Amino acid sequence: MRRKLAAGNWKMNGTAADLAELEAMKAAAATKQTDVLIGTPATLISRAVATAGDAIAIGGQDCHTNASGAHTGDISASMLADAGASHVITGHSERRVDHGETDAIVAAKSEAGYANDLTAVICIGESLEEREAGQTLDVIGTQLAGSTPAAATGANTVIAYEPVWAIGTGKVPTLEQIAEVHDFMRSQLVERFGEDGNAFRLLYGGSVKPSNANEIFAVSNVDGALVGGASLKASDFNAIITALDEA
């Protein structure tokens, strides 16, 4: 049985004042079986860990491929771990687009995470042009294979399917489209990793809200969500955690 995971991505949002939201999420998460993770800005990780305690895991949103060195402004996986993070999000489409990250870079960042006992939350997803051209499964297959290291296991890796056109837009794929991609990812993982492919948790991400969470969580091979905007406020995110817990 895969444990459910409600993951939030605060992106470039959040200062000390927002720890009050985390505190309110902690109260809800503590009563649920569902695992909860928040990817905070790096500046908040250590304070978020102190606030969240054992109820919510805290992750970074990116890491460098190298352990240390002359990379001004970057953060290594060991620094995330040192700050108390247990996870790192890799390959978010905003990183791929804004910073030119390739599948190979995403795989290397995920490996850097493993080397520091961080669980990698590897993001993949097609653009609108790719979907409209009927290339979705080809793109997902290529990104999944290229971004997931050989050392990935169901224990150290979570895969997030995030159609680029659904992120922050309010647009959501149909439930059939989500099921098609999630079933495909599962079959690809089993083909590559054998029985352990069934242990990877598969998250859907892209405009998940309290109003659509129930139906998304009922979809085959959806083990949870990666949530951007609706993870910033406890009133929204707690409703998503509850929906997942009851799914």
Ligand code: PEP
């Ligand atoms: C995300 O950025 O990972 C995301 C899914 O954002 P949103 O929920 O705001 O669409």
